[in-house]
Amino acid sequence: MTASKLYILDTNVLLHDPKCLFEFKEQDITIPMTVLEELDDIKDRKKTVAQEARFAIRAIDNILSAANSPTQITKGVRIMLPGIDRETPLGKLSIFPDHELGARQGFLPADKNKDNQIINCALHLQATNPHRDIILVTKDINMRLKALGAGLLKVEDYRTDQLISDLDLLPAGHQKIEGNFWDRIEQVDSYRDGDRTYHRVNREMLPHTYPNEYVYDDSKDFAARTISIEDDKVVLLDLGYSHLMQQNCWGITPITLYQAFAMQSLLDPTVDMCLLNGAAGSGKTLIALACALEMVIEQKRFNKIIVTRSTPPVAEDIGFLPGTEEEKMTPWLSSIHDNLEAMHEHDERPQSSVKYAIEKANIQFKSLNFIRGRSIQDAVVIVDEAQNLTPQQLKTIITRCGKGTKMICLGNLAQIDSNYLTALTSGLTYIVERFKGFEGSANVHFEGIFRSRLARYAEEHL
Known part of the structure; x- marks a missing residue:
């Protein structure tokens, strides 16, 4: 037939x-x-x-x-x-x-x-x-x-791997509770484990929450992260608003609560993958790099930082550029250098400080072509411009992560350069939705633009 x-x-x-x-x-x-x-x-x-x-x-x-x-x-x-x-x-x-x-x-x-x-x-x-x-x-x-x-x-269009029909349905990684959270709680079971405080509340308070979603209210006092979901209960890790905003990594402190959420997930050893998405200038790369330097140099939890990204089509074949692989990739990873310079701009010798950070943290710039087939151990892997990768490409990168490796994916779904990807079919969108229920992954959508008032106006009006 x-x-x-x-x-x-x-x-x-x-x-x-x-x-x-x-x-x-x-x-x-x-x-x-x-x-x-x-x-x-x-x-x-x-x-x-x-x-x-x-x-x-x-x-x-x-x-x-x-x-x-x-x-x-x-x-x-x-x-x-x-x-x-x-x-x-x-x-x-x-x-x-x-x-x-x-x-x-x-x-x-x-x-x-x-x-x-x-x-x-x-x-x-x-x-x-x-x-x-x-x-x-x-x-x-x-x-x-x-x-x-x-x-x-x-x-x-090919939409078999499109998990959502509207970007508004994409999980933001955080939800705001109107008013004061504790005023709405009738029953809570609080307990401590080491230096952490947990609260077990009725699930009806947070019916749509998922693992590692951040929860906060209007009081600028309560902030927590969903740790687990039981039959009719939700377990929250109490983070404390003031404590979140006082975090400091490599001299960088968060400006917004969203940046603080990202910093908390990046530093948390129980979170294996952090997905940070938001507008250009919202601080994704700066926060990710500052936390990576903190974890490698100060805390010595990892041995190196590997940075990669999707290169523009004209530069996919990096062979025409002179030098080593790192030198070939440098033009396409200039955002990393820009942020390193911004972190050390007040140093007496900024360029020497940048060079020191690159050498001390063993920062390696890798092409996606050379990531395939590897097993990466004890490293922080930063994938920049992840919105330009297909679901298959991101899967290839994530499955390279071996023991003791933390993955950080950065992207802006409003700036897709690929000829055949949209915000709905981007690998970043796919991964955010697919990993929503995974206890080892956290997603944070950044809001606000802090690069400059010019960048903020352009993002809002162009």
Whole structure:
């Protein structure tokens, strides 16, 4: 029986989620030859998506290896789920030789324009399969507009890994209780464990809280963090508003309560991963770097600081830059140097202080290309510009963390540079939502901009 739908996948879908071939259930998938050519062009380059390209090619090969002849590849090979679910019925995967279409009336000019070639493939299949829904799936907004304008009836974004429908639904990592928290409490069980004070309150007071969410009220006295959720009770760690605001790391103290929450989670040894997101100039990098220096140099809890980020497309191949890997990455991690200079601007010899901090904390600038395959031990890993990473890329980085490693992801969902990511499909959004219930992860959304009044006005009005 022929599937009612035929999905045509663009290259960026396979790069965004190399496992997407198993996400279309009983419906059929076709991959234009042009897409395979693009994957082949990407897989050998030193790009952050090169591994995704290779993974996608292997997944396609594993499915098509069951074909008995080239004809079956063009007609379709049944997709089999790996592992114990192999009996689950899925659709067929085929390769469409779109290079044979040539120039046809009503088609887009395709000379050296691979997007047009893929759109033409979809238009041809729509014309020759009138009884099936032909659907082009692409992360490229402009390509979707072009396809609709060319007469393609159905074009979709790939949203299988999109966990929320609106950014307003993304957990902020903190919630405010109106009025005085204690005035609303009828019953509380308070106890101490070492130097920490805990409160067990009825869950109806905080029905939607989750592990490591921060809770505060209007009194500027109460501030706590949700530690665990029992059947009808919530256990809170009392932090104290004044104590939070008096924290000091490498000479940096928090300006806002949100920065104080972030600093508390960064310094807490029970939290393995901190996700800090917020507008440009809200202090994410400064707070993260100050805490990292404190933990490595002063507290000696870690041996080094590893800093990495998603480089702009023009610089994904860092090989053209001179010097070592750290020197090649320096232009793309200048924000780290800027914040180090800001922390030592009042020193007698600021540049010497910056150099001392880099050497003493063993700060290493690494390309994402060289993070893969490693097992990182006893280190603070700072991932800057995490909003430009796909869920698969962030998963690759997080799974590199070995024993005694703390992960810090920084990002601003309003500044996504990737060609096929949106705020809703960004890896940062995905990770924030996925780790919401994990007791070893804390998420804090920063509010307020402190870089300058110019930056604050620009963020609010542009």
